[in-house]
Amino acid sequence: EIVMTQSPATLSVSPGERVTLSCRTSQTISSNLAWYQQKPGQAPRLLIYGVSTRATGIPASFSGSGSGTQFTLTISSLQSEDFAIYYCQQYNNWPYTFGQGTKLEIK
């Protein structure tokens, strides 16, 4: 099983700041990595797939990058609606696995 490690667990930031969330995988996964956003009481929403492709309707303020075993999600300028939990997920090998999540909090 591929282990996904996200860091940090919690990030306190101010609106307007730029943030970078990290995701490390225990094995290489080609480009089969996705990012999801989850707000309290809501279903997760796909943000990024294929490491860097934004899903339909996702603003350009969200970008993904990385290769090998190190991947990042960057939010260029945090809006109030971006405070949520973010999960990375690999879909290169079964079982599909998620990171434990990074929670973005308002500073």
Added chain:
Amino acid sequence: EVQLVESGGGLVQPGGSLRLSCGASGFTFANFAMSWVRQAPGKGLEWVSTISGNGARTHYADSVKGRFTISRDNSNNTMYLHTTSLRAEDTAIYSCAKTTGNAYGYWYFDLWGRGTLVTVSS
């Protein structure tokens, strides 16, 4: 509107069974794989199972293999998860997810339902 709606959750005793359903609308259901993902209270996301569009291929997490069965009825745009031998650690919100990707079987989840809560307790 593209939508997924789960049902069938509830309180069940350890060792019991439940059948969860996921109704889909707004897209050609048979053209897409579908998955179940669960989230224990206050915890992260855990992939449970995936079924291909025609139902021929299924995949399960080790934690549920042999106890859960995924299936689908493309004529009724519905997916199911039959859960048996339930344990306390199966307590979670179970969400269905439209699963897409490429022809090589590298799939991700591009639409999620809000989930149905399964509580396993005596």
